[in-house]
Amino acid sequence: MIAFLGQGRMGVPMARRLQDAGHKVTVWRRGTGVPVEEAVAGASVVITMLRDGDAVVEVLKKALPGLSAGATVVEMSTIGPEAVHALRRLLPSEVELVDAPVLGSVAPAEQGTLTVLAGGSVDGVREVLEVFGTVRECGPLGSGAALKLAVMSAIVPAQVLLAETFAYGEAHGVPRAVLQEVLSATPLGAAIREPSAETRYALGLAAKDVRLAAWEGSTLAAAALARLEEAEAAGLGDRDLTAIGEHVRAARVHAVNPPSVPATNGMYSHAVRHGNTLYVSGQVALDEHGQVIGAGDMAAQSEAVFDALGKILASQGATFADVTFIRTHLTDMDQILAYGGVRRRYITGTPPASTTVEVSRLFRPGLMVEVDVIAAL
Known part of the structure:
Protein backbone atom coordinates (compact mmCIF):
# COMPACT_ATOMS: atom_id res chain seq x y z
CA MET A 1 0.00 0.00 0.00
CA ILE A 2 1.07 3.57 -0.72
CA ALA A 3 0.15 6.50 1.53
CA PHE A 4 0.13 9.82 -0.32
CA LEU A 5 0.33 12.81 2.05
CA GLY A 6 -0.72 16.07 0.42
CA GLN A 7 -3.59 16.66 -1.97
CA GLY A 8 -2.78 20.04 -3.47
CA ARG A 9 -2.56 20.93 -7.15
CA MET A 10 0.22 18.40 -7.76
CA GLY A 11 -0.75 15.79 -5.19
CA VAL A 12 -4.23 15.08 -6.55
CA PRO A 13 -3.21 14.08 -10.12
CA MET A 14 -0.13 12.21 -8.87
CA ALA A 15 -2.15 10.09 -6.45
CA ARG A 16 -4.72 9.44 -9.17
CA ARG A 17 -1.99 8.16 -11.51
CA LEU A 18 -0.88 5.69 -8.85
CA GLN A 19 -4.45 4.44 -8.49
CA ASP A 20 -4.86 4.16 -12.26
CA ALA A 21 -1.63 2.13 -12.38
CA GLY A 22 -3.18 -0.42 -10.03
CA HIS A 23 -1.61 0.58 -6.75
CA LYS A 24 -3.63 0.63 -3.56
CA VAL A 25 -3.40 4.24 -2.40
CA THR A 26 -4.48 5.95 0.80
CA VAL A 27 -4.55 9.74 0.52
CA TRP A 28 -4.35 12.28 3.32
CA ARG A 29 -4.87 16.01 3.37
CA ARG A 30 -5.30 18.62 6.07
CA GLY A 31 -8.75 19.37 7.39
CA THR A 32 -10.27 15.92 6.90
CA GLY A 33 -10.02 14.99 10.57
CA VAL A 34 -8.21 11.73 9.71
CA PRO A 35 -5.04 11.37 11.84
CA VAL A 36 -1.99 11.14 9.62
CA GLU A 37 -0.63 8.19 11.63
CA GLU A 38 -3.73 6.23 10.58
CA ALA A 39 -3.23 7.18 6.94
CA VAL A 40 0.31 5.74 6.89
CA ALA A 41 -0.43 2.61 8.94
CA GLY A 42 0.54 -0.47 6.96
CA ALA A 43 1.98 1.49 4.02
CA SER A 44 5.21 0.23 2.48
CA VAL A 45 5.70 3.57 0.69
CA VAL A 46 4.82 6.98 2.11
CA ILE A 47 4.94 9.91 -0.33
CA THR A 48 4.97 13.51 0.87
CA MET A 49 4.00 16.31 -1.52
CA LEU A 50 3.54 19.36 0.70
CA ARG A 51 4.16 23.10 0.50
CA ASP A 52 7.48 23.43 2.30
CA GLY A 53 9.97 21.87 4.68
CA ASP A 54 8.14 22.97 7.81
CA ALA A 55 4.96 21.29 6.61
CA VAL A 56 6.84 18.07 5.79
CA VAL A 57 8.45 17.94 9.23
CA GLU A 58 5.15 18.69 10.98
CA VAL A 59 3.26 15.96 9.11
CA LEU A 60 5.96 13.29 9.38
CA LYS A 61 6.37 13.90 13.11
CA LYS A 62 2.68 13.13 13.52
CA ALA A 63 3.02 10.13 11.20
CA LEU A 64 5.90 8.53 13.15
CA PRO A 65 3.73 6.29 15.35
CA GLY A 66 2.09 4.77 12.29
CA LEU A 67 5.18 4.23 10.12
CA SER A 68 6.01 0.58 9.52
CA ALA A 69 9.54 -0.75 9.96
CA GLY A 70 11.00 -1.22 6.50
CA ALA A 71 8.76 1.43 4.93
CA THR A 72 10.23 4.00 2.54
CA VAL A 73 9.40 7.68 2.76
CA VAL A 74 9.62 9.38 -0.62
CA GLU A 75 9.85 13.15 -0.11
CA MET A 76 8.69 14.81 -3.36
CA SER A 77 8.16 18.39 -2.17
CA THR A 78 10.71 21.11 -2.90
CA ILE A 79 12.47 21.61 0.43
CA GLY A 80 16.22 21.65 -0.28
CA PRO A 81 19.01 19.23 0.69
CA GLU A 82 19.49 20.54 4.24
CA ALA A 83 15.84 19.82 5.03
CA VAL A 84 16.17 16.34 3.53
CA HIS A 85 19.08 15.52 5.82
CA ALA A 86 17.07 16.88 8.77
CA LEU A 87 14.31 14.42 7.83
CA ARG A 88 16.82 11.58 7.81
CA ARG A 89 17.69 12.46 11.40
CA LEU A 90 14.01 12.62 12.31
CA LEU A 91 13.00 9.24 10.87
CA PRO A 92 13.80 5.93 12.55
CA SER A 93 16.80 4.08 11.10
CA GLU A 94 14.57 1.21 9.95
CA VAL A 95 12.62 3.61 7.70
CA GLU A 96 14.25 4.38 4.34
CA LEU A 97 14.24 7.90 2.85
CA VAL A 98 14.43 9.01 -0.79
CA ASP A 99 14.26 12.62 -1.92
CA ALA A 100 12.52 12.85 -5.27
CA PRO A 101 11.28 16.37 -6.16
CA VAL A 102 9.87 16.79 -9.64
CA LEU A 103 10.26 19.11 -12.59
CA GLY A 104 6.95 19.95 -14.22
CA SER A 105 3.57 21.36 -13.30
CA VAL A 106 -0.04 20.20 -13.12
CA ALA A 107 -0.46 19.09 -16.74
CA PRO A 108 2.67 16.86 -16.75
CA ALA A 109 1.55 15.48 -13.39
CA GLU A 110 -1.76 14.48 -14.98
CA GLN A 111 -0.02 13.02 -18.03
CA GLY A 112 2.75 11.19 -16.18
CA THR A 113 5.49 13.16 -17.93
CA LEU A 114 7.21 14.73 -14.91
CA THR A 115 10.96 14.48 -14.45
CA VAL A 116 11.67 12.87 -11.08
CA LEU A 117 15.01 13.94 -9.57
CA ALA A 118 15.85 11.14 -7.18
CA GLY A 119 18.47 11.23 -4.44
CA GLY A 120 19.36 8.11 -2.47
CA SER A 121 18.62 4.50 -3.33
CA VAL A 122 15.52 4.13 -5.52
CA ASP A 123 15.76 0.35 -5.96
CA GLY A 124 12.67 -0.31 -3.86
CA VAL A 125 10.51 2.50 -5.26
CA ARG A 126 11.54 2.83 -8.91
CA GLU A 127 8.32 1.25 -10.18
CA VAL A 128 6.30 3.72 -8.13
CA LEU A 129 8.31 6.74 -9.27
CA GLU A 130 8.12 5.74 -12.94
CA VAL A 131 4.34 6.17 -12.76
CA PHE A 132 4.99 9.93 -12.51
CA GLY A 133 7.43 10.18 -15.43
CA THR A 134 11.12 9.83 -16.15
CA VAL A 135 13.28 8.99 -13.15
CA ARG A 136 16.73 10.56 -13.05
CA GLU A 137 19.02 9.19 -10.36
CA CYS A 138 21.08 12.09 -9.06
CA GLY A 139 23.32 10.48 -6.45
CA PRO A 140 23.26 10.23 -2.66
CA LEU A 141 20.47 11.40 -0.40
CA GLY A 142 19.80 15.11 -0.83
CA SER A 143 21.18 15.33 -4.37
CA GLY A 144 17.73 15.33 -5.97
CA ALA A 145 16.63 18.20 -3.74
CA ALA A 146 19.84 20.11 -4.55
CA LEU A 147 19.43 19.61 -8.30
CA LYS A 148 15.80 20.77 -8.15
CA LEU A 149 16.79 24.03 -6.45
CA ALA A 150 19.68 24.57 -8.85
CA VAL A 151 17.28 24.25 -11.79
CA MET A 152 14.68 26.55 -10.21
CA SER A 153 17.34 29.18 -9.48
CA ALA A 154 17.66 29.52 -13.24
CA ILE A 155 14.09 28.95 -14.42
CA VAL A 156 12.28 31.30 -12.03
CA PRO A 157 14.62 34.32 -12.43
CA ALA A 158 14.30 33.80 -16.19
CA GLN A 159 10.53 34.29 -15.87
CA VAL A 160 11.08 37.53 -13.96
CA LEU A 161 13.60 38.69 -16.56
CA LEU A 162 11.15 37.98 -19.37
CA ALA A 163 8.38 39.83 -17.51
CA GLU A 164 10.62 42.88 -17.25
CA THR A 165 11.63 42.51 -20.91
CA PHE A 166 8.03 42.47 -22.11
CA ALA A 167 7.17 45.40 -19.82
CA TYR A 168 10.03 47.43 -21.32
CA GLY A 169 8.90 46.61 -24.84
CA GLU A 170 5.30 47.54 -24.05
CA ALA A 171 6.40 50.86 -22.53
CA HIS A 172 8.26 51.71 -25.74
CA GLY A 173 5.58 50.65 -28.20
CA VAL A 174 6.98 47.24 -29.14
CA PRO A 175 4.10 44.77 -29.67
CA ARG A 176 4.39 41.69 -27.46
CA ALA A 177 3.95 39.37 -30.43
CA VAL A 178 6.87 40.97 -32.27
CA LEU A 179 9.17 40.84 -29.25
CA GLN A 180 8.15 37.26 -28.53
CA GLU A 181 8.88 36.22 -32.12
CA VAL A 182 12.38 37.71 -31.94
CA LEU A 183 13.08 36.24 -28.50
CA SER A 184 11.90 32.82 -29.67
CA ALA A 185 14.94 32.64 -31.94
CA THR A 186 17.27 33.15 -28.96
CA PRO A 187 18.19 30.81 -26.08
CA LEU A 188 15.52 32.57 -23.99
CA GLY A 189 12.81 31.40 -26.36
CA ALA A 190 12.38 28.08 -24.58
CA ALA A 191 11.64 29.91 -21.31
CA ILE A 192 8.74 32.01 -22.65
CA ARG A 193 5.43 31.04 -21.06
CA GLU A 194 2.11 32.51 -22.07
CA PRO A 195 0.19 34.24 -19.26
CA SER A 196 -2.10 31.68 -17.64
CA ALA A 197 -5.35 32.20 -15.76
CA GLU A 198 -4.99 28.66 -14.44
CA THR A 199 -2.44 28.24 -11.66
CA ARG A 200 0.08 25.70 -12.91
CA TYR A 201 2.99 26.80 -10.72
CA ALA A 202 1.95 29.22 -8.00
CA LEU A 203 3.90 32.45 -7.73
CA GLY A 204 4.13 32.00 -3.96
CA LEU A 205 5.69 28.56 -4.41
CA ALA A 206 8.15 30.00 -6.92
CA ALA A 207 9.16 32.59 -4.33
CA LYS A 208 9.62 29.82 -1.76
CA ASP A 209 11.77 27.81 -4.17
CA VAL A 210 14.02 30.74 -5.05
CA ARG A 211 14.28 31.67 -1.38
CA LEU A 212 15.65 28.18 -0.74
CA ALA A 213 17.96 28.34 -3.74
CA ALA A 214 19.39 31.83 -3.21
CA TRP A 215 22.83 31.85 -1.64
CA GLU A 216 24.98 34.74 -0.46
CA GLY A 217 26.26 36.44 -3.59
CA SER A 218 23.54 35.07 -5.90
CA THR A 219 22.58 38.48 -7.24
CA LEU A 220 20.17 37.40 -9.99
CA ALA A 221 18.24 35.00 -7.77
CA ALA A 222 18.10 37.61 -5.00
CA ALA A 223 16.75 40.26 -7.37
CA ALA A 224 14.14 37.85 -8.75
CA LEU A 225 13.14 36.92 -5.20
CA ALA A 226 12.60 40.57 -4.31
CA ARG A 227 10.25 40.95 -7.28
CA LEU A 228 8.36 37.79 -6.37
CA GLU A 229 7.99 38.81 -2.74
CA GLU A 230 6.60 42.18 -3.84
CA ALA A 231 4.06 40.38 -6.04
CA GLU A 232 3.19 37.97 -3.24
CA ALA A 233 2.63 40.88 -0.86
CA ALA A 234 0.36 42.41 -3.51
CA GLY A 235 -1.88 39.35 -3.32
CA LEU A 236 -0.61 37.36 -6.31
CA GLY A 237 0.83 34.42 -4.35
CA ASP A 238 -1.85 31.94 -5.43
CA ARG A 239 -1.78 33.07 -9.06
CA ASP A 240 0.33 31.36 -11.71
CA LEU A 241 3.97 32.44 -11.89
CA THR A 242 3.22 34.21 -15.17
CA ALA A 243 1.28 36.80 -13.12
CA ILE A 244 4.70 38.31 -12.36
CA GLY A 245 4.33 40.04 -15.73
CA GLU A 246 1.18 41.78 -14.52
CA HIS A 247 2.98 42.87 -11.36
CA VAL A 248 6.03 44.19 -13.21
CA ARG A 249 3.88 46.22 -15.59
CA ALA A 250 1.96 47.73 -12.68
CA ALA A 251 5.14 48.46 -10.74
CA ARG A 252 6.85 50.44 -13.50
Whole structure:
Protein backbone atom coordinates (compact mmCIF):
# COMPACT_ATOMS: atom_id res chain seq x y z
CA MET A 1 0.00 0.00 0.00
CA ILE A 2 1.07 3.57 -0.72
CA ALA A 3 0.15 6.50 1.53
CA PHE A 4 0.13 9.82 -0.32
CA LEU A 5 0.33 12.81 2.05
CA GLY A 6 -0.72 16.07 0.42
CA GLN A 7 -3.59 16.66 -1.97
CA GLY A 8 -2.78 20.04 -3.47
CA ARG A 9 -2.56 20.93 -7.15
CA MET A 10 0.22 18.40 -7.76
CA GLY A 11 -0.75 15.79 -5.19
CA VAL A 12 -4.23 15.08 -6.55
CA PRO A 13 -3.21 14.08 -10.12
CA MET A 14 -0.13 12.21 -8.87
CA ALA A 15 -2.15 10.09 -6.45
CA ARG A 16 -4.72 9.44 -9.17
CA ARG A 17 -1.99 8.16 -11.51
CA LEU A 18 -0.88 5.69 -8.85
CA GLN A 19 -4.45 4.44 -8.49
CA ASP A 20 -4.86 4.16 -12.26
CA ALA A 21 -1.63 2.13 -12.38
CA GLY A 22 -3.18 -0.42 -10.03
CA HIS A 23 -1.61 0.58 -6.75
CA LYS A 24 -3.63 0.63 -3.56
CA VAL A 25 -3.40 4.24 -2.40
CA THR A 26 -4.48 5.95 0.80
CA VAL A 27 -4.55 9.74 0.52
CA TRP A 28 -4.35 12.28 3.32
CA ARG A 29 -4.87 16.01 3.37
CA ARG A 30 -5.30 18.62 6.07
CA GLY A 31 -8.75 19.37 7.39
CA THR A 32 -10.27 15.92 6.90
CA GLY A 33 -10.02 14.99 10.57
CA VAL A 34 -8.21 11.73 9.71
CA PRO A 35 -5.04 11.37 11.84
CA VAL A 36 -1.99 11.14 9.62
CA GLU A 37 -0.63 8.19 11.63
CA GLU A 38 -3.73 6.23 10.58
CA ALA A 39 -3.23 7.18 6.94
CA VAL A 40 0.31 5.74 6.89
CA ALA A 41 -0.43 2.61 8.94
CA GLY A 42 0.54 -0.47 6.96
CA ALA A 43 1.98 1.49 4.02
CA SER A 44 5.21 0.23 2.48
CA VAL A 45 5.70 3.57 0.69
CA VAL A 46 4.82 6.98 2.11
CA ILE A 47 4.94 9.91 -0.33
CA THR A 48 4.97 13.51 0.87
CA MET A 49 4.00 16.31 -1.52
CA LEU A 50 3.54 19.36 0.70
CA ARG A 51 4.16 23.10 0.50
CA ASP A 52 7.48 23.43 2.30
CA GLY A 53 9.97 21.87 4.68
CA ASP A 54 8.14 22.97 7.81
CA ALA A 55 4.96 21.29 6.61
CA VAL A 56 6.84 18.07 5.79
CA VAL A 57 8.45 17.94 9.23
CA GLU A 58 5.15 18.69 10.98
CA VAL A 59 3.26 15.96 9.11
CA LEU A 60 5.96 13.29 9.38
CA LYS A 61 6.37 13.90 13.11
CA LYS A 62 2.68 13.13 13.52
CA ALA A 63 3.02 10.13 11.20
CA LEU A 64 5.90 8.53 13.15
CA PRO A 65 3.73 6.29 15.35
CA GLY A 66 2.09 4.77 12.29
CA LEU A 67 5.18 4.23 10.12
CA SER A 68 6.01 0.58 9.52
CA ALA A 69 9.54 -0.75 9.96
CA GLY A 70 11.00 -1.22 6.50
CA ALA A 71 8.76 1.43 4.93
CA THR A 72 10.23 4.00 2.54
CA VAL A 73 9.40 7.68 2.76
CA VAL A 74 9.62 9.38 -0.62
CA GLU A 75 9.85 13.15 -0.11
CA MET A 76 8.69 14.81 -3.36
CA SER A 77 8.16 18.39 -2.17
CA THR A 78 10.71 21.11 -2.90
CA ILE A 79 12.47 21.61 0.43
CA GLY A 80 16.22 21.65 -0.28
CA PRO A 81 19.01 19.23 0.69
CA GLU A 82 19.49 20.54 4.24
CA ALA A 83 15.84 19.82 5.03
CA VAL A 84 16.17 16.34 3.53
CA HIS A 85 19.08 15.52 5.82
CA ALA A 86 17.07 16.88 8.77
CA LEU A 87 14.31 14.42 7.83
CA ARG A 88 16.82 11.58 7.81
CA ARG A 89 17.69 12.46 11.40
CA LEU A 90 14.01 12.62 12.31
CA LEU A 91 13.00 9.24 10.87
CA PRO A 92 13.80 5.93 12.55
CA SER A 93 16.80 4.08 11.10
CA GLU A 94 14.57 1.21 9.95
CA VAL A 95 12.62 3.61 7.70
CA GLU A 96 14.25 4.38 4.34
CA LEU A 97 14.24 7.90 2.85
CA VAL A 98 14.43 9.01 -0.79
CA ASP A 99 14.26 12.62 -1.92
CA ALA A 100 12.52 12.85 -5.27
CA PRO A 101 11.28 16.37 -6.16
CA VAL A 102 9.87 16.79 -9.64
CA LEU A 103 10.26 19.11 -12.59
CA GLY A 104 6.95 19.95 -14.22
CA SER A 105 3.57 21.36 -13.30
CA VAL A 106 -0.04 20.20 -13.12
CA ALA A 107 -0.46 19.09 -16.74
CA PRO A 108 2.67 16.86 -16.75
CA ALA A 109 1.55 15.48 -13.39
CA GLU A 110 -1.76 14.48 -14.98
CA GLN A 111 -0.02 13.02 -18.03
CA GLY A 112 2.75 11.19 -16.18
CA THR A 113 5.49 13.16 -17.93
CA LEU A 114 7.21 14.73 -14.91
CA THR A 115 10.96 14.48 -14.45
CA VAL A 116 11.67 12.87 -11.08
CA LEU A 117 15.01 13.94 -9.57
CA ALA A 118 15.85 11.14 -7.18
CA GLY A 119 18.47 11.23 -4.44
CA GLY A 120 19.36 8.11 -2.47
CA SER A 121 18.62 4.50 -3.33
CA VAL A 122 15.52 4.13 -5.52
CA ASP A 123 15.76 0.35 -5.96
CA GLY A 124 12.67 -0.31 -3.86
CA VAL A 125 10.51 2.50 -5.26
CA ARG A 126 11.54 2.83 -8.91
CA GLU A 127 8.32 1.25 -10.18
CA VAL A 128 6.30 3.72 -8.13
CA LEU A 129 8.31 6.74 -9.27
CA GLU A 130 8.12 5.74 -12.94
CA VAL A 131 4.34 6.17 -12.76
CA PHE A 132 4.99 9.93 -12.51
CA GLY A 133 7.43 10.18 -15.43
CA THR A 134 11.12 9.83 -16.15
CA VAL A 135 13.28 8.99 -13.15
CA ARG A 136 16.73 10.56 -13.05
CA GLU A 137 19.02 9.19 -10.36
CA CYS A 138 21.08 12.09 -9.06
CA GLY A 139 23.32 10.48 -6.45
CA PRO A 140 23.26 10.23 -2.66
CA LEU A 141 20.47 11.40 -0.40
CA GLY A 142 19.80 15.11 -0.83
CA SER A 143 21.18 15.33 -4.37
CA GLY A 144 17.73 15.33 -5.97
CA ALA A 145 16.63 18.20 -3.74
CA ALA A 146 19.84 20.11 -4.55
CA LEU A 147 19.43 19.61 -8.30
CA LYS A 148 15.80 20.77 -8.15
CA LEU A 149 16.79 24.03 -6.45
CA ALA A 150 19.68 24.57 -8.85
CA VAL A 151 17.28 24.25 -11.79
CA MET A 152 14.68 26.55 -10.21
CA SER A 153 17.34 29.18 -9.48
CA ALA A 154 17.66 29.52 -13.24
CA ILE A 155 14.09 28.95 -14.42
CA VAL A 156 12.28 31.30 -12.03
CA PRO A 157 14.62 34.32 -12.43
CA ALA A 158 14.30 33.80 -16.19
CA GLN A 159 10.53 34.29 -15.87
CA VAL A 160 11.08 37.53 -13.96
CA LEU A 161 13.60 38.69 -16.56
CA LEU A 162 11.15 37.98 -19.37
CA ALA A 163 8.38 39.83 -17.51
CA GLU A 164 10.62 42.88 -17.25
CA THR A 165 11.63 42.51 -20.91
CA PHE A 166 8.03 42.47 -22.11
CA ALA A 167 7.17 45.40 -19.82
CA TYR A 168 10.03 47.43 -21.32
CA GLY A 169 8.90 46.61 -24.84
CA GLU A 170 5.30 47.54 -24.05
CA ALA A 171 6.40 50.86 -22.53
CA HIS A 172 8.26 51.71 -25.74
CA GLY A 173 5.58 50.65 -28.20
CA VAL A 174 6.98 47.24 -29.14
CA PRO A 175 4.10 44.77 -29.67
CA ARG A 176 4.39 41.69 -27.46
CA ALA A 177 3.95 39.37 -30.43
CA VAL A 178 6.87 40.97 -32.27
CA LEU A 179 9.17 40.84 -29.25
CA GLN A 180 8.15 37.26 -28.53
CA GLU A 181 8.88 36.22 -32.12
CA VAL A 182 12.38 37.71 -31.94
CA LEU A 183 13.08 36.24 -28.50
CA SER A 184 11.90 32.82 -29.67
CA ALA A 185 14.94 32.64 -31.94
CA THR A 186 17.27 33.15 -28.96
CA PRO A 187 18.19 30.81 -26.08
CA LEU A 188 15.52 32.57 -23.99
CA GLY A 189 12.81 31.40 -26.36
CA ALA A 190 12.38 28.08 -24.58
CA ALA A 191 11.64 29.91 -21.31
CA ILE A 192 8.74 32.01 -22.65
CA ARG A 193 5.43 31.04 -21.06
CA GLU A 194 2.11 32.51 -22.07
CA PRO A 195 0.19 34.24 -19.26
CA SER A 196 -2.10 31.68 -17.64
CA ALA A 197 -5.35 32.20 -15.76
CA GLU A 198 -4.99 28.66 -14.44
CA THR A 199 -2.44 28.24 -11.66
CA ARG A 200 0.08 25.70 -12.91
CA TYR A 201 2.99 26.80 -10.72
CA ALA A 202 1.95 29.22 -8.00
CA LEU A 203 3.90 32.45 -7.73
CA GLY A 204 4.13 32.00 -3.96
CA LEU A 205 5.69 28.56 -4.41
CA ALA A 206 8.15 30.00 -6.92
CA ALA A 207 9.16 32.59 -4.33
CA LYS A 208 9.62 29.82 -1.76
CA ASP A 209 11.77 27.81 -4.17
CA VAL A 210 14.02 30.74 -5.05
CA ARG A 211 14.28 31.67 -1.38
CA LEU A 212 15.65 28.18 -0.74
CA ALA A 213 17.96 28.34 -3.74
CA ALA A 214 19.39 31.83 -3.21
CA TRP A 215 22.83 31.85 -1.64
CA GLU A 216 24.98 34.74 -0.46
CA GLY A 217 26.26 36.44 -3.59
CA SER A 218 23.54 35.07 -5.90
CA THR A 219 22.58 38.48 -7.24
CA LEU A 220 20.17 37.40 -9.99
CA ALA A 221 18.24 35.00 -7.77
CA ALA A 222 18.10 37.61 -5.00
CA ALA A 223 16.75 40.26 -7.37
CA ALA A 224 14.14 37.85 -8.75
CA LEU A 225 13.14 36.92 -5.20
CA ALA A 226 12.60 40.57 -4.31
CA ARG A 227 10.25 40.95 -7.28
CA LEU A 228 8.36 37.79 -6.37
CA GLU A 229 7.99 38.81 -2.74
CA GLU A 230 6.60 42.18 -3.84
CA ALA A 231 4.06 40.38 -6.04
CA GLU A 232 3.19 37.97 -3.24
CA ALA A 233 2.63 40.88 -0.86
CA ALA A 234 0.36 42.41 -3.51
CA GLY A 235 -1.88 39.35 -3.32
CA LEU A 236 -0.61 37.36 -6.31
CA GLY A 237 0.83 34.42 -4.35
CA ASP A 238 -1.85 31.94 -5.43
CA ARG A 239 -1.78 33.07 -9.06
CA ASP A 240 0.33 31.36 -11.71
CA LEU A 241 3.97 32.44 -11.89
CA THR A 242 3.22 34.21 -15.17
CA ALA A 243 1.28 36.80 -13.12
CA ILE A 244 4.70 38.31 -12.36
CA GLY A 245 4.33 40.04 -15.73
CA GLU A 246 1.18 41.78 -14.52
CA HIS A 247 2.98 42.87 -11.36
CA VAL A 248 6.03 44.19 -13.21
CA ARG A 249 3.88 46.22 -15.59
CA ALA A 250 1.96 47.73 -12.68
CA ALA A 251 5.14 48.46 -10.74
CA ARG A 252 6.85 50.44 -13.50
CA VAL A 253 7.40 54.10 -12.78
CA HIS A 254 5.53 56.27 -15.28
CA ALA A 255 5.87 60.02 -15.68
CA VAL A 256 2.47 61.71 -16.00
CA ASN A 257 2.31 65.01 -17.90
CA PRO A 258 -1.17 65.43 -19.38
CA PRO A 259 -1.44 67.99 -22.22
CA SER A 260 -4.42 69.61 -20.48
CA VAL A 261 -2.06 71.01 -17.83
CA PRO A 262 0.60 73.64 -18.73
CA ALA A 263 3.92 71.94 -19.47
CA THR A 264 6.63 71.75 -16.84
CA ASN A 265 10.09 73.24 -17.29
CA GLY A 266 11.48 69.77 -18.02
CA MET A 267 13.12 69.45 -14.61
CA TYR A 268 10.21 67.54 -13.05
CA SER A 269 7.02 65.70 -13.97
CA HIS A 270 3.55 66.82 -12.97
CA ALA A 271 3.10 63.37 -11.47
CA VAL A 272 4.77 59.96 -11.25
CA ARG A 273 2.82 56.74 -11.08
CA HIS A 274 4.38 53.74 -9.34
CA GLY A 275 2.13 50.72 -9.48
CA ASN A 276 -1.24 51.87 -8.18
CA THR A 277 0.06 54.95 -6.40
CA LEU A 278 0.12 58.41 -8.00
CA TYR A 279 2.43 61.08 -6.62
CA VAL A 280 1.41 64.54 -7.87
CA SER A 281 3.89 67.41 -7.77
CA GLY A 282 3.00 70.72 -6.17
CA GLN A 283 0.61 72.62 -8.46
CA VAL A 284 0.48 76.41 -8.61
CA ALA A 285 -1.59 79.02 -10.43
CA LEU A 286 0.39 79.52 -13.65
CA ASP A 287 -1.09 79.64 -17.15
CA GLU A 288 0.37 78.10 -20.31
CA HIS A 289 2.59 81.17 -20.76
CA GLY A 290 3.98 80.93 -17.24
CA GLN A 291 2.05 83.92 -15.99
CA VAL A 292 0.49 84.02 -12.51
CA ILE A 293 -3.26 83.47 -12.48
CA GLY A 294 -5.30 85.63 -10.08
CA ALA A 295 -2.54 87.80 -8.66
CA GLY A 296 -3.37 88.68 -5.05
CA ASP A 297 -6.53 86.53 -5.09
CA MET A 298 -6.23 83.39 -2.96
CA ALA A 299 -9.58 81.98 -4.09
CA ALA A 300 -8.73 82.41 -7.79
CA GLN A 301 -5.30 80.83 -7.37
CA SER A 302 -6.75 77.95 -5.34
CA GLU A 303 -9.32 77.35 -8.08
CA ALA A 304 -6.54 77.14 -10.70
CA VAL A 305 -4.53 74.76 -8.51
CA PHE A 306 -7.41 72.35 -7.91
CA ASP A 307 -8.39 72.49 -11.58
CA ALA A 308 -4.86 71.34 -12.51
CA LEU A 309 -4.89 68.63 -9.83
CA GLY A 310 -8.23 67.37 -11.10
CA LYS A 311 -6.95 67.10 -14.68
CA ILE A 312 -3.85 65.17 -13.58
CA LEU A 313 -5.95 62.77 -11.52
CA ALA A 314 -8.42 62.32 -14.37
CA SER A 315 -5.60 61.41 -16.76
CA GLN A 316 -5.08 58.27 -14.61
CA GLY A 317 -8.76 57.50 -14.21
CA ALA A 318 -8.89 58.96 -10.72
CA THR A 319 -10.80 61.67 -8.90
CA PHE A 320 -10.33 63.62 -5.68
CA ALA A 321 -12.06 60.71 -3.91
CA ASP A 322 -8.88 58.68 -4.55
CA VAL A 323 -6.62 61.21 -2.83
CA THR A 324 -5.07 59.76 0.32
CA PHE A 325 -2.82 62.69 1.27
CA ILE A 326 -2.85 66.41 0.53
CA ARG A 327 -0.20 68.98 1.45
CA THR A 328 -0.69 72.73 1.14
CA HIS A 329 1.81 75.58 1.28
CA LEU A 330 0.35 79.05 1.86
CA THR A 331 2.28 82.30 1.85
CA ASP A 332 -0.28 83.86 4.20
CA MET A 333 -2.11 81.69 6.73
CA ASP A 334 -4.64 84.52 7.20
CA GLN A 335 -5.94 83.52 3.73
CA ILE A 336 -6.72 79.95 4.79
CA LEU A 337 -10.49 80.54 4.80
CA ALA A 338 -10.45 81.60 1.15
CA TYR A 339 -8.32 78.57 0.28
CA GLY A 340 -10.49 76.24 2.40
CA GLY A 341 -13.67 77.37 0.69
CA VAL A 342 -12.32 76.21 -2.68
CA ARG A 343 -10.79 73.01 -1.28
CA ARG A 344 -14.08 71.89 0.27
CA ARG A 345 -15.77 71.98 -3.13
CA TYR A 346 -13.21 69.47 -4.47
CA ILE A 347 -12.36 67.37 -1.40
CA THR A 348 -15.64 65.85 -0.22
CA GLY A 349 -16.53 62.70 1.68
CA THR A 350 -13.91 61.15 3.95
CA PRO A 351 -11.10 63.70 4.18
CA PRO A 352 -7.57 62.55 3.28
CA ALA A 353 -4.54 62.86 5.53
CA SER A 354 -3.51 66.51 5.34
CA THR A 355 -0.73 68.97 6.13
CA THR A 356 -0.99 72.76 5.75
CA VAL A 357 1.96 75.05 6.43
CA GLU A 358 2.82 78.71 5.96
CA VAL A 359 5.95 79.54 3.95
CA SER A 360 7.66 82.86 3.40
CA ARG A 361 7.49 82.59 -0.38
CA LEU A 362 7.02 80.21 -3.33
CA PHE A 363 9.28 79.82 -6.34
CA ARG A 364 7.60 82.60 -8.41
CA PRO A 365 6.72 86.07 -7.07
CA GLY A 366 2.97 86.50 -6.79
CA LEU A 367 2.17 82.84 -6.12
CA MET A 368 0.16 82.38 -2.92
CA VAL A 369 -0.56 78.65 -2.75
CA GLU A 370 0.98 75.34 -3.83
CA VAL A 371 -0.67 71.93 -3.33
CA ASP A 372 0.64 68.39 -3.88
CA VAL A 373 -1.28 65.14 -3.38
CA ILE A 374 -0.88 61.37 -3.29
CA ALA A 375 -3.64 59.18 -4.71
CA ALA A 376 -4.35 55.46 -4.55
CA LEU A 377 -5.59 54.31 -7.95
